[in-house]
Amino acid sequence: MRFIGKTNIKFIEKRKIWYFVSLTVILVGLLSLFLRGIPLGIDFLGGTEVIVRFEKPVAIGDVRSAIAQIGLAKSEIKTYGTHNEILIRTSEQAEGTKMGEMILSALQSKFPDNKITILNEEKVGPRIGAELRRKAFYTVLFSLIAMLIYIGLRFKPIYGLGAVIALFHDVLVTLGFCSIFSAVPYFNIEMNQSLLAAFLTLVGLSVNDTVVVFDRIRENLKLHKALDFISIVNKSINETLSRTIITSGTVIVVLLILLFVGSEVTRGFAFALTIGMITGTYSSIYIASAIVVDFTLSRQRKAEKEKLLKKQPVSAK
Amino acid sequence: MKKNRWKIVLILISIAGALWYLYPTYKDINYQKKLSQLRGEDSLRFVQEHLDDIQKVRQKRIKLGLDLQGGMYVSLEVDIVKMLDNLAKNKDETFRQILSEVRKEALTSQEPVTSILLRKFQEKGIRLSRYYGDIRQSDSEIIAELEKQAEEAIDRALEVIRNRVDKYGVAEPSIQKQGNNRIVVELPGVKNREEVRQLLQSTAVLEFKLLKPADIAIKVMQSIDNYLAGKGAVDTVDTAKVAKTRDTTKTISAELGADTSAGLSEFEKFKKEHPFFAYVRVDERTGIGFVMARDKKMVDFILSRPDVKNLIPPDFEFVWSAKPFTAQDGNQYYNLLAVKKEPEITGKVITEARATIDPDNNSPIVIMRMNSEGAREWARITGANINKHIAIILDGTAYSWPVVRTKIVGGSSQIEGLDSPEEAKLLEVVLKAGALPAPLEIIEERNVGPSLGEDSIQKGLKSAYLAFIVIALFMIVYYSTGGIVADLALVLNIAFILAVLAGFNATLTLPGIAGIILTIGVAVDANVLIYERIREELAIGRTLRSAIDEGYSKAFSAIFDSNITTFLTALILYNFGSGPIQGFALTLMIGVIANLFSAVFITKVIYDIVADKYPTVVKFG
Numbered sequence: 001m002r003f004i005g006k007t008n009i010k011f012i013e014k015r016k017i018w019y020f021v022s023l024t025v026i027l028v029g030l031l032s033l034f035l036r037g038i039p040l041g042i043d044f045l046g047g048t049e050v051i052v053r054f055e056k057p058v059a060i061g062d063v064r065s066a067i068a069q070i071g072l073a074k075s076e077i078k079t080y081g082t083h084n085e086i087l088i089r090t091s092e093q094a095e096g097t098k099m100g101e102m103i104l105s106a107l108q109s110k111f112p113d114n115k116i117t118i119l120n121e122e123k124v125g126p127r128i129g130a131e132l133r134r135k136a137f138y139t140v141l142f143s144l145i146a147m148l149i150y151i152g153l154r155f156k157p158i159y160g161l162g163a164v165i166a167l168f169h170d171v172l173v174t175l176g177f178c179s180i181f182s183a184v185p186y187f188n189i190e191m192n193q194s195l196l197a198a199f200l201t202l203v204g205l206s207v208n209d210t211v212v213v214f215d216r217i218r219e220n221l222k223l224h225k226a227l228d229f230i231s232i233v234n235k236s237i238n239e240t241l242s243r244t245i246i247t248s249g250t251v252i253v254v255l256l257i258l259l260f261v262g263s264e265v266t267r268g269f270a271f272a273l274t275i276g277m278i279t280g281t282y283s284s285i286y287i288a289s290a291i292v293v294d295f296t297l298s299r300q301r302k303a304e305k306e307k308l309l310k311k312q313p314v315s316a317k
Numbered sequence: 318m319k320k321n322r323w324k325i326v327l328i329l330i331s332i333a334g335a336l337w338y339l340y341p342t343y344k345d346i347n348y349q350k351k352l353s354q355l356r357g358e359d360s361l362r363f364v365q366e367h368l369d370d371i372q373k374v375r376q377k378r379i380k381l382g383l384d385l386q387g388g389m390y391v392s393l394e395v396d397i398v399k400m401l402d403n404l405a406k407n408k409d410e411t412f413r414q415i416l417s418e419v420r421k422e423a424l425t426s427q428e429p430v431t432s433i434l435l436r437k438f439q440e441k442g443i444r445l446s447r448y449y450g451d452i453r454q455s456d457s458e459i460i461a462e463l464e465k466q467a468e469e470a471i472d473r474a475l476e477v478i479r480n481r482v483d484k485y486g487v488a489e490p491s492i493q494k495q496g497n498n499r500i501v502v503e504l505p506g507v508k509n510r511e512e513v514r515q516l517l518q519s520t521a522v523l524e525f526k527l528l529k530p531a532d533i534a535i536k537v538m539q540s541i542d543n544y545l546a547g548k549g550a551v552d553t554v555d556t557a558k559v560a561k562t563r564d565t566t567k568t569i570s571a572e573l574g575a576d577t578s579a580g581l582s583e584f585e586k587f588k589k590e591h592p593f594f595a596y597v598r599v600d601e602r603t604g605i606g607f608v609m610a611r612d613k614k615m616v617d618f619i620l621s622r623p624d625v626k627n628l629i630p631p632d633f634e635f636v637w638s639a640k641p642f643t644a645q646d647g648n649q650y651y652n653l654l655a656v657k658k659e660p661e662i663t664g665k666v667i668t669e670a671r672a673t674i675d676p677d678n679n680s681p682i683v684i685m686r687m688n689s690e691g692a693r694e695w696a697r698i699t700g701a702n703i704n705k706h707i708a709i710i711l712d713g714t715a716y717s718w719p720v721v722r723t724k725i726v727g728g729s730s731q732i733e734g735l736d737s738p739e740e741a742k743l744l745e746v747v748l749k750a751g752a753l754p755a756p757l758e759i760i761e762e763r764n765v766g767p768s769l770g771e772d773s774i775q776k777g778l779k780s781a782y783l784a785f786i787v788i789a790l791f792m793i794v795y796y797s798t799g800g801i802v803a804d805l806a807l808v809l810n811i812a813f814i815l816a817v818l819a820g821f822n823a824t825l826t827l828p829g830i831a832g833i834i835l836t837i838g839v840a841v842d843a844n845v846l847i848y849e850r851i852r853e854e855l856a857i858g859r860t861l862r863s864a865i866d867e868g869y870s871k872a873f874s875a876i877f878d879s880n881i882t883t884f885l886t887a888l889i890l891y892n893f894g895s896g897p898i899q900g901f902a903l904t905l906m907i908g909v910i911a912n913l914f915s916a917v918f919i920t921k922v923i924y925d926i927v928a929d930k931y932p933t934v935v936k937f938g
Contacts (some may be wrong), residue, residue, distance in 0.1 A: 001795045001936050051769070100764075101511070119769040125760035126425055127394075139893040142492070143886045150885065154878055174612045193898045194828055197890055201905065204886030205839065206880035212846065215875040243849040246843040250791070252782040254838035258831060261780040263773040265384070273835075 004242040006214035009235050012230050015290035022169060022287060029176010038179050039076075041192030042122050044136075046129035047091035048099040049122045052107065054084045055115040063088070063127070066110035078185060080264065085119065099123065101165065112307045136196050143203045144168065145214050158295045163210045166280075169207045171199060173283075174276040178207055187259075189268040196273035205251065205273075206280025207242045216240050219291070229296055233289050247280040324922045332809065341377035342819055348374065356730035368611045375489070376479050379819045381505075385774050386520070388505035389513055392808055393478075395470045395498050396758040397430040398423055400771040402506035403756070405448040405467065412448055415441065431463050442740060464931035467515030469746075471498050474745045475598050476522045477755075478502060480714050488777045492911055500757075510764055518598075518759065521712055523751020524666025525698075529633060529717060531604030534567045534655035538606065540628050544621070573585055589610035593619065597653055603706070605718075606653030610641045631720035634658045639714045654699030654715050656708050662696045664711075664751020666691025672741035675733065681741035683732040685748055692728025700724035707749065716747045777830035784837045792841055796848050797936040806915040813911035814904055826900030836908035839883070843916035846872040848937045862933055867926050869917070878919060 042049040055293040060077060063086055067182050072090045075211065088103055100121045107116055144164055152160025182189040216236035224232060252274060259270035335395055347373055355363050364371060383390050398420045405412060415437050423430045438445055446452050450459040482490045482502065491503040495683040528534075588595040597606040597614050608616050619625055621637055629635070638652035669686040687695055698707075699721045719732050735741045755778055789807065789907035792800035814833060818825055835915060851868030860869060884906055928935050 053768075063404075080830075105896065114655055117766065117768070119765065119766040121762070121764040123759070123762040127427075128761050128764055130427075143889045146885045146889065147882060148879075150882060170572050193894055194901075197828065197898050197901055198892060199892075200886050201835070201883075204883040204905075205881045208842070211878040211882065212875045216880070219871075239853075240519055246845050246849075247796070250841050250845070251835070251838035253787055254834050255793075257780050257784045257787065258834050261776065261783055262831065262834070263776040263827060265773060265827055266777075269828070269831060303382045 002242070004245060007238045007241055008131050008234075009238060010234060011285055012234050012290060012293050015286060015293070017289070018286040022173070022283070026169065026172045026176060028153055029173060029179060032176055032179040036177070036179060036182070038182050038189065038191045038195075041190040041195070042089060042124050043192040044132055045091055045180065046124045046126040047089060048088040048103075048118075050103050050118060051080050051085060051087045051118050051120040052104070053088070053117050054111065057083050058111060058114065059088070062110060065109065067103065069110075070106045072103070080188075111248075122227050132193070137310050139196070140171070140199060140203075143200055147203060147207055150288070151211070151214070157220060160290055161293070162288045162291040163178050163207055163214070165291050166210060166283040167203055168208060169283050169287050170202060170276055170279045174199065174202060174277045175273055177275045178268075181269050187267055187271045188264055189271060192268070194266065194269045195272055196278065198269045202235050202273055202276035202280065206276055209248060209281050209284035212240050212244060213237055213248070213284055214292075217292075229300075230293060237289060238284055244281060244284065248277055252277050273286070321922050321925050323382065324918070327920055328922060331813070335812045338377070338816040338820045339379075339812065340378045344813075345371075350400040354428040355811050361615060365611070365615055366687055371835075372611075372700050376822075377819060379815060380489070380793075380822065380824040381774075382824045382829065383505060383763070383770075383902055384504055384827045384899055385767050385770045385777075385825065385830075386505050387765045387770035388503065389510060390761075390763040391502045391504075391517060391759055392495070392761035393474070393500045393502065393517060395474060395755045396468060397467050398492050398755040400467060400470060400754040401430070401434060401463065402482060404463070407448060407857045411441070411443070412782035415443075416608075429464075430682075431460050431467065432464075435460050437897045452839045465650075467498065469749070471500065472522075473746050473750040474755040475500055475752050477712065478517060481516050481712055483684055484712070484714060485513075499760075505765065510766075514759065518757050521665070521750045521822050523748065524660035524710045525662050525664075526636075526660050526710050527702060528708055529604060529655040529657060530600060530705075531600075533633075534604030535601065537629060537633060537655065538593060538597065539601060540908060541619070541625055543799075544625070544628055546590055564867070565702075565815070579591050585912075604655060607644075607650045608653050610649035613637070616653065636708065636710055636713060637769075639716045652715070654708055654718060656710070656715075660710075661707065662694050663692065664748065664898075665746055666694070670745045670748035672738065672745040674738075675731075679734045680733065681738045683735065683741050683748065684742045685732065687728035687730075689728070692726075695728060695730070696724060696726045703790075708743070711747045717744055774830075776829060777834075781830060781837070783832050788841055789839055792844070796844075796938040798934055799844070799848050799937040800849075802920050803841055803848075803916065804922075806920050807837065807840050809915040809919060810908065810911045813915065814907045817907045818904070818910070822861065822893065823903055824900055825904075826897040828897045828901035829904045832901040832904030832908065835865040836904065836912070840908065840912045840916055842879070843872075843876045843912060844920065846876055847917070851937050855937070861935060862928055865928055865935075869921050873917065877913070880909045880913055887907045917925060 005024055064073075064075075064077050066087060067073070067077065075088055075090040075092075077086060079085065079089050090099065093100065100118065100123070104116065120222040144167060146162045147167060148164045150160070151163040158263060160197065178189050178195070182185050213236055216239055217233055220227075220232045220236050220239075224235070227235070256276060257271050259274060262270060264275060321374070347637070350801045352360055352363060363567045376577070379503050399414065401419075402408075402416055405416075405591045405680070415434075419433050419437055422428075422433050426433065446454050446458045450462060457649040460587060471494065475492070480493050482492060482504070487507060489505055491501075493501045495501050502517060504513060529537075569878075572662060584595070596612040596619075598610050599606050620629075634656060636654050637658055638654070641649040641651045644650050666687045667685060668688050668691075669684075673682060673684060674680070675682045702721050703723065704720060706720055708715045710716070717732065717735075719734065732744065735744065780835065784806070789800075789804045791805075794804045796803065811833060813824075814836065817823075818829075847868050850872040851864050854864035854871075856863070887902045887905040887909070891899050893907065924935065
């Protein structure tokens, strides 16, 4: 069986169009990031978060008014998973850990004949949140630098740069999508440790396709010395297209299963990684390889110009 | 075939190893199934009978994270501001104001609290010695001292928490020191959160309690034994029976060293006649009980029965020793002490405790000093109880029960007869815990209800099965028999991940399950890359054999690079994340290594064999 036979698509020639498409998507994403951002989870925000399960369904408005009565009007309240489960989050720092108990008793007195159980309760101090934000920034930075160095050493520095720009692109696109889709409660997207884990994993996985293409470019450069660089890159992408799609496909399929069948807790993670993998596959063709082409071509042009400049004085003599 | 012999041996060994590491998990799941069907005393008895094995498999099984089994995660920090408040003398309005400023700033600052304090004092031009230490000491000397206090406080808190959690009886608690001033406590399956918070945060109570005289202690134990054996009333202990008990207890030290594999039926008979003494051996001279570590729960259960409680006099209580010791027979024993309920004196009077070495005989000792009020009391207590044992009890657990040699006047006592410097150090920590409580503050708390954990496991397993089936079927459909080989590698890959988790005593978390699911998708990529390459090589007219060899060798570089990049990011993530996220990073890292082994190495060996012997079977779609 074979999905994709021999292809001869001129990927690189159309790179300008795809640069434009990528930039547009990134700009829309950034706009959403600046306007609405990604709601911060309790890991980063600090505060108290309680997930309660009601035996009988309740109206969110009633829950809100019950919570407002104990002075937590600013809390975030939303359904979590099924309709009977509600997540209440407040950035309020009560003394000790009384907040959860307070919320529970407020709810219990509002809904006396409804059995309420606490499914999950988390309290994070403000210092932990600050610590985490700092660490998160460095972690993403480190991983990008690690990729730059590794790919740069295994191939050529230019390739490392192309791969990292593609990764940066993937991270930005995924961030934008996460920001836009955080409006959909089902996906349960918020900036927490597990979303950060998704971004880091994305950095590690999305570079895989890029490596496969680069590997083939290196091989073809040795085999076909007569071909120009653009043709070699095109040939390499076409030759590896089938496996690029299958390898990404298997990962995307399991991620979709995790997204729609797995637990609510890992949904945001699965969403971000799915978007990231799709983007990563696209970017290894249209961004990483294209950037390597542009860099190489501009360098070749520069070299030729210098050659010409060097020749000119000679011919002038 | 020949050149592959060692490779085959290596593969078989690793598969056998994986099964060996996974077996305890399988067994533990079986035990838990059985235990969930038993109740009360039956389940205790079942545990008793299989204790060694249950403990062994539980220790070696794959641990489930709190997010899967439900429970409580608490991160505590020594409240240094409060400690500074406690330590200060001559507190006045200025001090309180400065301290509240310090508290405010410490809430968000990364700066150590002591240096904030110093800065605030310097801004106001007040010397620290006004409230701390000695008038002659400089600010930096005092700060150094306070910092040392804070550091020691965390060790005290750690011991106090460890002791309490042990007593609270949570299965498999995890208590760890994190960094300089943080303690992370993980308590699986805990339901009463308020109780745990109290347990973790309440002030430690150190008491000195007098041991009951041996004859009285033995008499009470005797009456419990008689009662349990159905021999009726308490005070009708006839002398013959006492004599008989003495027979069994007399040679206690000899017996502890002796071979315990005496006739089982004889032991069963003894157990029927003496249900209590079968578990508790008593030293006749001191009245101190010896209980094998595995019997401790059973004895606790007996002593907590209301009818048994009635047999214990009101001014009398049993306390356990804090740590078990290993007797000559190789078994672990706890001591069971009968003490007077009313403490002679509490630890609040202790001003100093220090573990040191006795210069006379080079043995470890602990020196303890008390304030003047305590010293007066202590002189009276020790004077009245010469040659008696006084137990040092922290939160209801006895750490040491030295004998009073002489009347101690002046408040400075020396505790001798300690086995090791570590034991002395522990005693120092314990003595200080009662005097200088370390106020703990909960800075992070996470509770996962058992139902959410159960739900997460179910959904995690469901998506794992589904992902496996979809990917496995796809591989077979797309690559024919090549797919079967890749699927075999996939199964081995998952088995290796789980086995390594069990082997390294690592924890499986919900993100960890997500990591395994992700691995299912990523693992076959290596085979895809190889097979696609083989197809290419076959297309340009190579023979099957050389196409396979070429496919493997040419695809390897890309496979290796992509695995390394994944490994690198997982490693960075592991260093960044906490608990569950580390679990994810760990499964990802193991998955990468297992992947290179199973998807590349093992499948190559399979093809080396099969392609020679049955070339017609080998297909790549």
